[in-house]
Amino acid sequence: MAPRKIIIDTDPGVDDILAMLLAFSALPEDLQVLLISVTYGNIDLENCLRNVVSLFHHVEKEIAWRESVGRSSGFETLQKSKPVVAVGPDRPLADDTLMADFFRGQDRLRGFYSSHPHRKPAETWQRLLKVAEKSSAPEQGEIARQMNKTASLFTQSQKPAHLEILKLLRDNEPNSITIVAIGPMTNLALAAAEDAETFLKVKEIVVMGGHIDQASNAGYQSFSHLQQASNIDEPPFRLIKQAPGPIRDLLNIRNQMTPVAEFNTFADSVAAARVYALTSPKPHTTMPVVPPTPLGQKEGAPPPSILSSYSDNLSKRLTITLFPLDITEKHVLTRGEFEAFLQPQLAAKSPLAEWVSAFMNATFEKVESLHPEVSRDAVGLQLHDPLTMWYCMDDDNPKWKIIEGEDLRVETAGQWTRGMFVTDRGNRKRKDNYGSSEASGDTNSSLTGGTGNRLNRCVGSPAQDIFGQLLLKRVFGS
Numbered sequence: 001m002a003p004r005k006i007i008i009d010t011d012p013g014v015d016d017i018l019a020m021l022l023a024f025s026a027l028p029e030d031l032q033v034l035l036i037s038v039t040y041g042n043i044d045l046e047n048c049l050r051n052v053v054s055l056f057h058h059v060e061k062e063i064a065w066r067e068s069v070g071r072s073s074g075f076e077t078l079q080k081s082k083p084v085v086a087v088g089p090d091r092p093l094a095d096d097t098l099m100a101d102f103f104r105g106q107d108r109l110r111g112f113y114s115s116h117p118h119r120k121p122a123e124t125w126q127r128l129l130k131v132a133e134k135s136s137a138p139e140q141g142e143i144a145r146q147m148n149k150t151a152s153l154f155t156q157s158q159k160p161a162h163l164e165i166l167k168l169l170r171d172n173e174p175n176s177i178t179i180v181a182i183g184p185m186t187n188l189a190l191a192a193a194e195d196a197e198t199f200l201k202v203k204e205i206v207v208m209g210g211h212i213d214q215a216s217n218a219g220y221q222s223f224s225h226l227q228q229a230s231n232i233d234e235p236p237f238r239l240i241k242q243a244p245g246p247i248r249d250l251l252n253i254r255n256q257m258t259p260v261a262e263f264n265t266f267a268d269s270v271a272a273a274r275v276y277a278l279t280s281p282k283p284h285t286t287m288p289v290v291p292p293t294p295l296g297q298k299e300g301a302p303p304p305s306i307l308s309s310y311s312d313n314l315s316k317r318l319t320i321t322l323f324p325l326d327i328t329e330k331h332v333l334t335r336g337e338f339e340a341f342l343q344p345q346l347a348a349k350s351p352l353a354e355w356v357s358a359f360m361n362a363t364f365e366k367v368e369s370l371h372p373e374v375s376r377d378a379v380g381l382q383l384h385d386p387l388t389m390w391y392c393m394d395d396d397n398p399k400w401k402i403i404e405g406e407d408l409r410v411e412t413a414g415q416w417t418r419g420m421f422v423t424d425r426g427n428r429k430r431k432d433n434y435g436s437s438e439a440s441g442d443t444n445s446s447l448t449g450g451t452g453n454r455l456n457r458c459v460g461s462p463a464q465d466i467f468g469q470l471l472l473k474r475v476f477g478s
């Protein structure tokens with residue numbers, strides 16, 4: 001059987017890196033990573049890109065080390081075919097700065113890179129290299145060497161990430177590529193806006209996003225101990241309603257940005273809503289609300305292309321499987337498990353184990369400082385992104401529990417609810433043969449036929465209690 005082909009759309013922080021290591025550890029006959037499309041996220045775009053380069057650098061060192069000590073090198077899928085790494089925008093579609101472009105009447109999709117010279121992918125790469133070359137820190141020197149190498153394990157793309165996504169979807173058989181979306185969905189929304197029909201050639205999009213059943217009620221926990229934890233960096237964009245402080249810190253470490261929204265969806269709610277709308281029989285019914293006509297422009301003047309609707313006659317609906325916090329946060333790697341597993345690897349001087357240990361230890365320390373009720377070995381890291389990746393590698397396992405075709409919608413305009421998933425919990429029947437005058441937004445027609453999204457949602461996994469172990473075994477060998 002041909003390998004599964006995937007695109008990883010990511011904002012590489014700790015659990016993204018673990019997810020990518022899991023993918024890279026697959027066999028080439030099982031999985032081929034075509035593209036890593038990088039987006040901004042909890043950290044800024046340039047640091048996200050630096051993390052990807054650093055990941056490849058450490059994988060390369062690990063392969064050389066394993067060969068030198070007579071172990072099997074692993075990472076065969078990377079050695080067989082190099083992924084492309086492409087850079088996306090550095091801020092959300094929903095960000096106020098971009099809205100300002102709309103109000104100045106620019107065409108945002110085409111103007112996106114040209115009107116912001118520092119955001120061109122080539123310049124982001126160059127700036128990353130320049131900073132690395134100038135720095136005296138040894139790890140920066142490694143980044144510079146890795147970027148200057150022709151024989152590295154990845155190819156640098158000078159194209160915007162969303163165009164690379166579309167190119168791959170054009171060049172491959174329809175329904176042969178899965179996109180794993182483990183960051184804010186800006187790249188995907190840009191690709192869908194540029195060419196929806198090509199975008200619909202994707203087989204499936206598997207998304208880490210949202211919080212559905214367990215209202216993320218931050219009020220259940222005591223905040224007093226969080227006073228000392230105000231050193232968590234602010235994201236580089238201003239979409240955060242929650243003022244800096246203990247509540248924000250707590251939400252941040254839970255991958256949540258407000259009491260009702262998970263980070264990826266909140267960070268670009270407009271992008272998420274636009275991509276999810278493509279699962280609807282009538283996409284216009286769940287598109288984000290269009291901003292008012294700018295001052296000085298004629299009423300009814302066409303909005304920039306990025307904000308325009310999809311055609312009414314799309315050839316198919318998008319298949320999306322959602323991995324919300326409800327399921328991902330049940331998959332935890334504890335510090336005790338991690339240290340016990342890594343100890344022999346560290347004793348043998350595995351370079352990858354040393355690197356992963358460094359950032360995992362820092363993460364466990366941060367979690368511990370925010371949660372005084374747990375300490376030492378019991379401190380855990382939730383494996384949101386790795387679980388989402390695991391599904392792409394193992395989706396024919398019958399033990400995954402997936403609810404199909406749910407009408408889940410993303411709030412894009414709420415003062416307190418932006419990024420929240422909204423679903424009708426009234427158990428009312430959908431009126432499939434009723435009316436055709438449905439409108440987007442909160443109207444009485446929300447249950448008429450064809451309105452709303454159709455998302456699949458994961459509610460159970462084959463490996464809840466053992467996933468942390470499974471991940472480590474895959475990456476480091478048993």
Ligand SMILES: [Ca+2]
Nearest residue numbers: 011016182183
């Ligand atoms: Ca992520």
